[in-house]
Amino acid sequence: MQQYIDRFGAERIWAATVVVVFGGLALLAALFPQQVYVEFIWEYFWGPVVADANGWNCVAWAGGEVQSCDVAGSGAGPTASPGYTVTSYAGYIPTLLLLLTGFIFVIDRLDIERYRAGFWGLFPFMLFGGALRAVEDANVKVAEATGDAALSLPWQALLISPFTYVVVAVIALVSLVIAVWLERTGVIPGYEYGLAGIGTSLLAVTLVILWQWAAIGGVGFFPLITVTTLVVASTLTALVWFTIQRFAPELNEGTRYMGVLIIWAHAIDGVANVIGLDWAQAFGLPWDLTPKHPVNAAVQRYTGQLLPESITGVIGDVWPFLLLKVAAAVFIIWVFNEEVFEESPRFTIMLMLTVVAVGLGPGTRDMLRATFGV
Structure with missing residues (x-):
């Protein structure tokens, strides 16, 4: 790993990692919207935010209309509740480390x-x-x-x-x-x-x-x-x-x-x-x-x-x-x-x-x- 850092620089490797991870996720979401966006990104990351923003205990995908679970009823697709899950933690922690690394580069330049x-x-x-x-x-x-x-x-x-x-x-x-x-x-x-x-x-x-x-x-x-x-x-x-x-x-x-x-x-x-x-x-x-x-x-x-x-x-x-x-x-x-x-x-x-x-x-x-x- 050190040889790549010496060759390309740590900041460039970090920037490339950010582009590959989030660009790749966006591409997969575009190619497989139901499996990647609805059943992963929305259900575990954006859905809980929507529920929290509306003061709902549960939010349902409902074919993209996004409704309270009480209104949508059963069979309305994936649901989400405010707060975190083990899956969301698994996504947020690596993202946090990437963010911290970027901040360290800025602090480095501030000397x-x-x-x-x-x-x-x-x-x-x-x-x-x-x-x-x-x-x-x-x-x-x-x-x-x-x-x-x-x-x-x-x-x-x-x-x-x-x-x-x-x-x-x-x-x-x-x-x-x-x-x-x-x-x-x-x-x-x-x-x-x-x-x-x-x-x-x-x-x-x-x-x-x-x-x-x-x-x-x-x-x-x-x-x-x-x-x-x-x-x-x-x-x-x-x-x-x-x-x-x-x-x-x-x-x-x-x-x-x-x-x-x-x-x-x-x-x-x-x-x-x-x-x-x-x-x-x-x-x-x-x-x-x-x-x-x-x-x-x-x-x-x-x-x-x-x-x-x-x-x-x-x-x-x-x-x-x-x-x-x-x-x-x-x-x-x-x-x-x-x-x-x-x-x-x-x-x-x-x-x-x-x-x-x-x-x-x-x-x-x-x-x-x-x-x-x-």
Whole structure:
């Protein structure tokens, strides 16, 4: 492989890979529309987005008319539900790695040296991504309440996972270029300050939009959900972090204090899921949330099957998901040891940012959509 990289260049090989993969998929979809587009692309990738955008639990292909399963009835072809499946994960993960590789080429050309500073500067963008996703939830509720939404497909898809990750990543990359330029022209002392400032501003604007739309289509405002999520997740993070520092400090040699953010991000996701899926009504919401991912759906299902109702009725059936998230976070900071950072600092930081984003993004979204009643 190295000989091809030396001969053609890594960037050209990456570009050729993108063209071959997605061009080949488009060609196959054109040649075999039913098998490739309808039964693969639509059923596992676009259909769930359509269902989510319309607030449907299930969408049917219905000969291309695309209807709610309740309307289409049986025999309407492939169906899809909001959220992810094992098949969609198998498609999204390689796509994500391709995207990360492309971003690394851009960062390479920017000639950035202080990568850890960039990690902290990008933190507000992870919160921004979750808030942006909650705005789409509010958009659906506005449509249900008024019959007219501010955004509709295909533009609405930009706010729905996984497309929203790409949108936020592109915005963050553009912001990074601007911040580096501001630093090198002497406007700011470090690019991380400009980066954090842009991300925080975007987050603030997004929260204002969420507030306004939730006032139209939401069922109320429940700030105690956010307070409880932040307090419980932060307390749990502190306990886990100090336990690691006391009994296994070698785990933190690579990530250092970035490990705190990794644990906290996934604790937020875990706590938000526990509250949203098991205790939302206890906080005043008229309904509990439903799981959007196969992992937390499986945890809820198997916990309910393994434990008697007398126990799950008291403590709920989603709490193992929180333990699983925290354990996964600890494993991740152990994997990202000092040697990994020394061998490939750019790619390692990008992977760490992705790890935080896939925890804090969904966690922030679940916390905010419950808080704003959308």
